[in-house]
Amino acid sequence: MEKVYVIGAAMxxxxxxxxxxxxxxxxxxxxxxxxxxxxxPREIGFITASHMGRGxxxxxxxxxxxxxxxxxxxxxxxxxxxGGTAVYLARMAIASGVCDMAMVIGAEKMTSIQGFIxxxxxDYNGATGMVIPxxxxxxxxxxxxxxxTTKEQIAMVSVKNHRNGCLNPRSQxxxxxxxxxxxxxxxxxxxxxxxxxxxxxxxxAAVILANEKAAKKYCGKPVEIIASVVLSGAYxxxxxxxxxxxxxxxxxxxxxxxxxxxxxxDICELHDPFAITELWHYENLGFCKRGEGGRFIEEGKSEIxxxxxxxxxxxxxxxxxPLGATGVAQVAENFWQLRGEAGERQVPNAKIGMAxxxxxxxxGLDAGACSMQILKV
Amino acid sequence: xEKQDEEHDQIQEVPLREDxxxxxxxxxxxxxIASQCGLCGGIFFPTSKVCLKCVSDEDLKTVRIKxxxxxYAYTQVKRGLPGYTSPYYLGSIDLxxxxxxxxxxxxxxSLDDLHSGMRMEACIGTVRTEENGxxxxxxxxxxxxxxx
Numbered sequence: 311m312e313k314v315y316v317i318g319a320a321m322x323x324x325x326x327x328x329x330x331x332x333x334x335x336x337x338x339x340x341x342x343x344x345x346x347x348x349x350x351p352r353e354i355g356f357i358t359a360s361h362m363g364r365g366x367x368x369x370x371x372x373x374x375x376x377x378x379x380x381x382x383x384x385x386x387x388x389x390x391x392x393g394g395t396a397v398y399l400a401r402m403a404i405a406s407g408v409c410d411m412a413m414v415i416g417a418e419k420m421t422s423i424q425g426f427i428x429x430x431x432x433d434y435n436g437a438t439g440m441v442i443p444x445x446x447x448x449x450x451x452x453x454x455x456x457x458x459t460t461k462e463q464i465a466m467v468s469v470k471n472h473r474n475g476c477l478n479p480r481s482q483x484x485x486x487x488x489x490x491x492x493x494x495x496x497x498x499x500x501x502x503x504x505x506x507x508x509x510x511x512x513x514x515a516a517v518i519l520a521n522e523k524a525a526k527k528y529c530g531k532p533v534e535i536i537a538s539v540v541l542s543g544a545y546x547x548x549x550x551x552x553x554x555x556x557x558x559x560x561x562x563x564x565x566x567x568x569x570x571x572x573x574x575x576d577i578c579e580l581h582d583p584f585a586i587t588e589l590w591h592y593e594n595l596g597f598c599k600r601g602e603g604g605r606f607i608e609e610g611k612s613e614i615x616x617x618x619x620x621x622x623x624x625x626x627x628x629x630x631x632p633l634g635a636t637g638v639a640q641v642a643e644n645f646w647q648l649r650g651e652a653g654e655r656q657v658p659n660a661k662i663g664m665a666x667x668x669x670x671x672x673x674g675l676d677a678g679a680c681s682m683q684i685l686k687v
Numbered sequence: 688x689e690k691q692d693e694e695h696d697q698i699q700e701v702p703l704r705e706d707x708x709x710x711x712x713x714x715x716x717x718x719x720i721a722s723q724c725g726l727c728g729g730i731f732f733p734t735s736k737v738c739l740k741c742v743s744d745e746d747l748k749t750v751r752i753k754x755x756x757x758x759y760a761y762t763q764v765k766r767g768l769p770g771y772t773s774p775y776y777l778g779s780i781d782l783x784x785x786x787x788x789x790x791x792x793x794x795x796x797s798l799d800d801l802h803s804g805m806r807m808e809a810c811i812g813t814v815r816t817e818e819n820g821x822x823x824x825x826x827x828x829x830x831x832x833x834x835x
Contacts, residue, residue, distance in 0.1 A: 428768055429768075431815075434704075434733050434790075435790050437703050437704075437814065437815070437823075437825075438777065438790050438791060438792055438814060438825075439764065439767050439768070439771045439775060439777060439792060439814065439815065440777060440790050441764060441767055441768065443764075444762050444764050444777050447762035448760035448761065448762050448777070448779055449760070451760055451761070451762065451803070452759070452760045452803070455803060496765070497763075497765055498765055498766070499762045499763065499764050499765065500762050500763040500765075500798060501762075502762075545739040545740065547729060547730070547731075547739075547740075547787040547788065548781060548787060548788040549788060551759075551760060551779070673733075673790075674739065674787075
């Protein structure tokens, strides 16, 4: 297996842009990644394009405008994990020797979708009216009941990520929040507040991957992908919702592949569509013991400068969540952080990073898909 | 409820799915239609083509299970999708006799009435209303009545 490196990254600003032409803005993001990495784009041998609802051959519509449409372009959908899955596929193509260099783009225009991610009425849970926040509201309640997690601790996740988002020029929100403001915002699904939910976002991101030979040719400080995992939820008849069986399995598989443990992670771009989700994943990814997620945030362990800087970019809660772009943007953030290029939000001495996405409501499963990359400089 | 239905008999009621529940038992609680695997004993609701644990259809039967269970988790959805009367309640219910943990809309309750671990029972009602007014019906759960 060839080693695989990230050698370039770009993203658009995320935000509410209903009038933006997504094909053209994604083209511009892809070109930014190409220009900033200094590669000859004609050497790209494999392209994945991550999106959930952009119609047929979106990736080809983007790359046709760059004169780069002759080779293999695969469009990739795995709900919230689409971007992480597209990175997984591109990494696999290089690792298996299919090509020397690959590119991943991710994009979404959530402002064109009614009801965020409407559940499928042909799926049983979807038909009952089980909207996505409802599932996580139930998880919040079970976590509070079992472990004594408080609503203030959950709100602190949103406060932290909005504080980080203020430092990120590409973040949708640059809006500091207090715990009081979060808890006074309106309830979406009891006990979840609107300031504990990610916004509706448009945007795009791109990364360029290379094998060792191409990385040496073009990049002075490449970032190695030392693990990449994509798995799906397994049927469980009585799932313990205080934990995520899927994210736990994915993290364990990724740590094993990378040969590192949760204590080695300096920065983690973690899937936080809701504040409770981040607190829950501190435990699922092994950053703290089961039941201690509330204390973990309260003691500042997930802050920039803490035990592990979680979502220094602002995360989905503040930076925004254009589905197909999210997992790609997480890898881009890791690229910048591990190279020391993250500006005001830079995590000091970051050497090992992680990107994690999970999503897709399916009856009987924790979630449809979960992706993880561990990266090292 | 029945009287109201007579008054609005022009409004069509169509089950959410054909295979979700069976006529009410003598105690008035509808039974749920599930699949049970003879190999591992697993029970699946809604019905399944194969045993989701054994990945086998060798000994999978359609069975009726009691429409009773215990509340595992719940929420109140303040504003749902079009067709759902908001706010509404959702609950994750551990169905009795080793049934699965399944999601249902809850009715006849407020947030103050609900607590995890409480006994719940099924009833049939409207899950959502389509644009043309057709009511899609299915099993809902409500706090169990005390029975002698």
